[in-house]
Ligand SMILES: O=C(O)C[C@H](O)C(=O)O
């Protein structure tokens with residue numbers, strides 16, 4: 001095989017997957033737009049999302065800053081050298097990282113050190129199969145961490161919150177799947193897609209679940225029972241009212257694909273792989289001699305380009321109801337904010353995620369954070385020729401991971417606002433009330449939209465934690481987010497969790513007998 005050409009083909013696949021959503025996914029996002037109620041925070045988020053998809057297309061930049069754990073599934077004709085393929089993929093990944101198409105995302109699990117080039121023990125994940133066909137089939141999924149953290153595995157029989165006993169039958173499986181959507185709330189950047197694996201053991205069950213994410217969103221399951229289950233879930237999951245970003249609304253689930261394999265008598269697992277709206281998976285067929293791409297997968301049918309997104313961006317940014325915040329923010333100003341307010345931030349904000357929160361809990365801050373805004377974000381950054389940092393992608397990360405630290409850190413340093421996504425828990429809510437703070441929910445995955453709001457990178461601290469985890473000093477303009485937790489004890493996240501749990505109970509009665 002012409003391995004240079006093959007490497008180029010793999011580079012194209014990686015870049016395309018990271019920057020351009022496949023056609024079937026775009027159509028699903030469009031359907032979500034059609035059902036979300038106009039004028040709500042959920043509809044505004046979807047407008048930002050579609051605007052972001054278009055920006056990523058135009059700039060050939062990552063749709064979301066979390067470019068995931070690159071996972072390749074490859075089928076080769078007998079006789080093709082798989083070692084050569086592996087090497088070419090690794091080279092393509094390194095190049096895509098250098099070019100800012102992937103975030104350096106490979107971290108030593110024990111030391112926390114970021115390898116900087118997306119390589120490392122077991123990473124990228126490459127799985128091979130052989131087949132009798134005469135071409136190479138390469139599929140790639142870039143699944144981010146926030147949605148990966150919402151995967152869930154059930155061992156039947158079990159008791160399920162809101163749904164009661166789930167037995168070892170199709171109806172028990174139905175309950176697991178409905179619950180899996182509920183428990184994700186907005187934290188995996190809903191509206192999402194789920195792949196479900198029935199059977200296997202703990203690891204092969206999850207593999208099977210992820211395998212389902214390689215099916216086209218619009219295919220029909222050839223297994224009659226599973227087809228019924230998929231249709232049932234698609235019809236009913238949106239009734240949970242979780243909505244885009246968990247803001248409450250109509251679009252909660254955009255796809256459900258279920259697969260089955262055998263199990264051993266004592267085990268009965270239902271494994272669910274949750275994928276955010278930024279469902280980045282593509283595939284190519286490659287000629288095993290020339291190494292060139294013959295065909296792209298998932299690219300049949302209508303292409304939705306979301307060009308109307310621009311107008312939506314302007315509406316959100318120019319609306320009279322938007323409250324402007326500029327740091328340093330006073331306690332009084334923060335206490336005047338309430339859940340549901342849309343704010344627009346101008347001025348400085350500082351990124352901080354897992355490593356920074358742990359660090360700040362037992363060190364002094366490198367800068368004065370009094371009255372300042374912390375942004376839960378791990379951006380994609382590149383240095384330009386002049387040696388200046390440029391922001392390539394910068395959406396929010398899941399905030400709940402900082403729950404053990406957040407309240408204490410806000411009080412310790414006088415921080416007035418934190419921005420992230422998916423909401424935080426009771427400890428933070430209590431601290432917001434006591435100290436006079438606010439939680440702002442940005443639109444998860446809208447990494448291009450937010451990168452565009454960042455007008456300058458004015459500094460960086462704690463680079464020893466690696467690019468995604470460092471503390472970046474960002475000057476922003478028109479950075480839009482929604483108040484979802486205020487200083488009066490209100491949390492939209494707690495409310496939506498409670499109401500969706502109540503709605504889940506309506507699915508308690510058996511459906512598949
Ligand atoms: O790591 C990130 O930037 C985000 C992550 O995918 C998340 O959803 O929390």
Ligand code: SF4
Pocket residue numbers: 064065066067143144145146147187188189276277278395396397398444445446
């Ligand atoms: S931030 Fe949201 S859209 Fe991006 S990878 Fe995480 S879950 Fe997906």
